[in-house]
Amino acid sequence: MAENIKVPTMAEYMAEGKKPEVLFWVGCSGSFDDRAKKITKAFVRLLNNAEVDFAVLGTEESCTGDPAKRAGNEFLYQMQAATNIEVLNGYEIKKVVTTCPHCFNIIKNEYPGLGGNYEVMHHTTFLKSLLDEGRLKVEGGKFKGKKITFHDPCYLGRGNGVYEAPRDLLRKLEVELVEMKRCKTNAMCCGAGGAQMFKEPEPGNKEVNTERTEQAMEVKPEVIAAGCPFCNTMMTDGVKNKNKEDDIAVMDIAEMIANAQDL
Amino acid sequence: MQIIAQVAFVIALIVGIGFFVRNVRRLIRNIKLGKEVDRSDNSAARWKKMGKIAIGQYKMVRRPVSGIVHIIVYLGFIIINIEVLEIVIDGIFGTHRVMFFMGGFYSFLIATLEILALLVLIGVIIFWTRRNISNIYRFMSREMTKWPKDDANYILYFEMALMSLFFIMNGADLQLQLLGAPNYAIANEGEIAGYFPVSQVLLPLLDGLNVSTLVIIERTAWWLHILGILFFLNYLYYSKHLHILLAFPNVYYSKLKPQGEFDNIDAVTKEVQLMMDPDADPFAAPEETEEEGEPEKFGASDVFDLNRVQLLNAYTCTECGRCTSECPANNTGKLLSPRKIMMDTRDRLEEVGENINKNGSFKDDGKQLLDDYILREELWACTTCQACVEACPVGIDPLSIIVEMRRYLMMEQSAGPADLNNAMGNIENNGAPWPYNQMDRLNWANEN
Numbered sequence: 001m002a003e004n005i006k007v008p009t010m011a012e013y014m015a016e017g018k019k020p021e022v023l024f025w026v027g028c029s030g031s032f033d034d035r036a037k038k039i040t041k042a043f044v045r046l047l048n049n050a051e052v053d054f055a056v057l058g059t060e061e062s063c064t065g066d067p068a069k070r071a072g073n074e075f076l077y078q079m080q081a082a083t084n085i086e087v088l089n090g091y092e093i094k095k096v097v098t099t100c101p102h103c104f105n106i107i108k109n110e111y112p113g114l115g116g117n118y119e120v121m122h123h124t125t126f127l128k129s130l131l132d133e134g135r136l137k138v139e140g141g142k143f144k145g146k147k148i149t150f151h152d153p154c155y156l157g158r159g160n161g162v163y164e165a166p167r168d169l170l171r172k173l174e175v176e177l178v179e180m181k182r183c184k185t186n187a188m189c190c191g192a193g194g195a196q197m198f199k200e201p202e203p204g205n206k207e208v209n210t211e212r213t214e215q216a217m218e219v220k221p222e223v224i225a226a227g228c229p230f231c232n233t234m235m236t237d238g239v240k241n242k243n244k245e246d247d248i249a250v251m252d253i254a255e256m257i258a259n260a261q262d263l
Numbered sequence: 264m265q266i267i268a269q270v271a272f273v274i275a276l277i278v279g280i281g282f283f284v285r286n287v288r289r290l291i292r293n294i295k296l297g298k299e300v301d302r303s304d305n306s307a308a309r310w311k312k313m314g315k316i317a318i319g320q321y322k323m324v325r326r327p328v329s330g331i332v333h334i335i336v337y338l339g340f341i342i343i344n345i346e347v348l349e350i351v352i353d354g355i356f357g358t359h360r361v362m363f364f365m366g367g368f369y370s371f372l373i374a375t376l377e378i379l380a381l382l383v384l385i386g387v388i389i390f391w392t393r394r395n396i397s398n399i400y401r402f403m404s405r406e407m408t409k410w411p412k413d414d415a416n417y418i419l420y421f422e423m424a425l426m427s428l429f430f431i432m433n434g435a436d437l438q439l440q441l442l443g444a445p446n447y448a449i450a451n452e453g454e455i456a457g458y459f460p461v462s463q464v465l466l467p468l469l470d471g472l473n474v475s476t477l478v479i480i481e482r483t484a485w486w487l488h489i490l491g492i493l494f495f496l497n498y499l500y501y502s503k504h505l506h507i508l509l510a511f512p513n514v515y516y517s518k519l520k521p522q523g524e525f526d527n528i529d530a531v532t533k534e535v536q537l538m539m540d541p542d543a544d545p546f547a548a549p550e551e552t553e554e555e556g557e558p559e560k561f562g563a564s565d566v567f568d569l570n571r572v573q574l575l576n577a578y579t580c581t582e583c584g585r586c587t588s589e590c591p592a593n594n595t596g597k598l599l600s601p602r603k604i605m606m607d608t609r610d611r612l613e614e615v616g617e618n619i620n621k622n623g624s625f626k627d628d629g630k631q632l633l634d635d636y637i638l639r640e641e642l643w644a645c646t647t648c649q650a651c652v653e654a655c656p657v658g659i660d661p662l663s664i665i666v667e668m669r670r671y672l673m674m675e676q677s678a679g680p681a682d683l684n685n686a687m688g689n690i691e692n693n694g695a696p697w698p699y700n701q702m703d704r705l706n707w708a709n710e711n
Contacts, residue, residue, distance in 0.1 A: 005708065007705070007708040009705070026704075026707075028694075028695040028696060028697065030707075031695070031699075031704045031705070031706075031707060032695060032697055032699045032703075032704075032707075037707040037710070040707055041707065041708075044708075056705065056708075058704060058705035059701055059702050059703075059704050059705055061694075061704055062694030062695075062701060063690045063694050063695050063696060065690070067686060067687075067690065067696050068687060068690055069525060070525075070647045070666070071669060071673060071679060071683055071686075071687070072562060072666060072668075072669030072670040072671070072672060072673035072674065072679070073670075073673040073674065073679070073687055074527070074528045074531045074561065074670055074673075074674060075531055075534070075535070075674060076687055076690060076691055078527065078528075078531050078532060078535040079535055079538075079539075079691075080690065080694070082535050082536070082539050083539075086539075105521075105523040105524070109520070109521055109523060109524035110524060110525065110527060113526075113527045113532075114527060114532060154523075154646070154647075154648040154649060154650075155523045158522050158523070158648070158649045158650065158652075158653050159521060159522050159523020159524075159649060160521050160522075160523050161521065185653050186325075186589055186650065186653065186654065188589075188591050188594070188648075188650070189591040189646045189648035189650065191591060191595075191646060192646070193646040193647050193648050194645050194646040194647030194648070195647075195683055195686065196646050197696075198682060198683055198685075198686035198696050199643070199680045199682045199683040199686070200680070200682055201597070201644070202592070202597045202598065202599070202640050202643055202644040203596075203597070203598075203640070204592070204595045204596035204597040204598075204644075205595060205596030206595040206596055207595065208591045208592070208594075208595050208646065210595075211591070211594055211595050212591070
């Protein structure tokens with residue numbers, strides 16, 4: 001292990017006869033996408049730093065079925081859900097945290113109907129609670145005073161009404177939080193949702209992520225803060241298309257907090 | 264003469280209301296073509312939501328200009344109905360301003376109604392200007408041509424006419440009262456029934472006209488006003504204006520769950536359970552169930568496959584286009600417009616309804632909602648971001664229809680876009696939408 005991060009698995013916990021405080025659901029993007037893996041690791045560093053007793057499913061984790069469900073393939077979604085619920089219930093999981101709003105939404109809202117009942121938190125809400133409990137320190141560091149805008153993920157904001165936790169964390173980083181014209185309830189999608197991430201877009205006159213990136217650029221941010229690995233990809237691509245990657249960073253809030261603490 | 268007028272009035276009232284009842288029954292029959300859906304839960308929360316969003320216009324004012332003007336027109340229209348009540352009583356019993364017994368309060372009431380009517384008239388003119396001159400994209404886009412465009416303007420012209428007739432009626436009435444005309448002037452000399460702050464400005468125009476001309480003007484305005492209202496009541500069923508009635512039940516029956524939550528299909532759950540059950544005998548004959556017949560169809564290809572709330576949604580839509588103007592797909596030039604999804608659903612439902620009117624029961628017409636109205640390209644452009652659901656001021660859920668139709672395409676037709684099918688295959692085979700091995704899922708922990 002090149003980096004000093006601790007990532008225990010549920011299987012290891014089970015073998016020791018222990019139960020973690022929370023299960024970290026990593027998600028497909030967080031496991032496989034090179035950019036998203038950095039978010040995953042940043043979040044783990046924060047968890048390690050706050051001495052949170054957590055575990056991951058590792059190779060026992062599988063796609064939640066979100067892209068299948070949003071695409072209309074209810075069968076595939078329910079197959080995935082049934083398998084995942086079996087694993088989660090087998091480990092008697094009570095609390096789940098995830099860095100992906102799609103995983104968050106589906107496990108929180110759609111798994112209960114299939115027998116999977118857990119307390120599910122998005123990582124920004126979880127980090128906020130660690131902050132409130134005094135377990136996590138969030139300081140401005142290099143982001144202090146910087147102009148930053150937050151792009152609301154659809155399935156966190158509109159989907160589940162979580163608007164403030166990510167913003168509270170950003171304020172704690174002492175940034176100059178500027179809102180885009182379209183934010184919170186009427187924030188615009190990055191273009192990845194509804195399984196669009198995995199297909200070519202339908203014909204139009206513009207890419208959704210380009211439009212959204214332009215909206216973000218209107219407020220002239222130094223960082224576009226995101227809370228979803230898919231939004232992150234879309235906004236990163238958008239910024240690159242505008243050749244602005246040297247001026248505007250796209251970062252997950254977990255990365256920003258970890259970065260500010262030099263973790 | 265008076266009695267003829269009274270009889271004519273009662274007949275007009277019966278015909279007007281009779282047609283309206285017929286329309287409402289058709290409406291209910293058509294909505295019941297959809298699948299039953301249980302929204303009887305949480306009635307307290309539903310009433311509260313209806314109070315806030317439908318009665319309270321909470322979402323309307325998110326766009327302050329149209330929102331505030333809409334509140335004025337909405338309140339004006341509700342309160343002006345008090346005057347309609349008086350007109351109906353006067354019409355049936357041949358009385359004149361029957362509510363005058365309220366005295367000073369009557370003057371206050373009439374004055375309030377006149378001011379509201381003026382505000383409504385101004386509001387409607389602002390609406391007309393926005394719709395026809397201001398170049399607002401959501402009023403000019405693709406689906407807002409022909410009938411939808413005309414319908415919107417007819418409603419505005421109608422409201423302008425009704426308000427104008429109200430003023431003409433009042434102005435002529437006032438002048439007749441001032442002239443001491445029989446049947447108009449009241450017993451106490453010098454007293455006037457009602458106070459007319461707006462229509463009194465018409466007096467100079469009416470000056471010099473004799474009593475019989477004034478009576479003709481007053482009666483004509485009075486009759487056109489009430490007949491106009493009865494006509495308008497029946498126009499609703501054919502118009503987007505139906506929202507003035509359906510907005511309330513529509514919000515009441517709208518989804519209370521988080522917007523991100525889509526329903527699970529129970530029939531699929533049963534099949535999945537069976538597939539995952541190690542004790543299930545794959546060769547067992549299907550259980551004999553009471554309800555024989557076709558196996559359940561997954562998703563929707565026609566209005567019959569949608570649920571009743573979705574069909575109610577379609578009738579409630581007033582085509583304001585707030586959904587479409589927030590839609591990321593539409594914003595970037597894609598074919599999808601959530602408003603069009605609702606309009607298409609209503610048009611198809613009406614077509615089916617007409618078919619039933621003609622044939623007694625539905626006779627296959629070789630058409631369906633999918634492809635004949637809503638194109639696949641529209642459905643596949645959706646990012647399921649719920650902006651349309653959030654934007655709708657009356658709780659319509661276009662997204663649920665899109666998803667229901669995607670379900671049909673995916674599960675009944677296996678007709679998803681090829682790249683999407685690849686992702687589905689990956690999920691099925693290796694538990695991720697990309698072709699990575701599930702055994703590599705934790706590799707990140709050991710990478711640099």
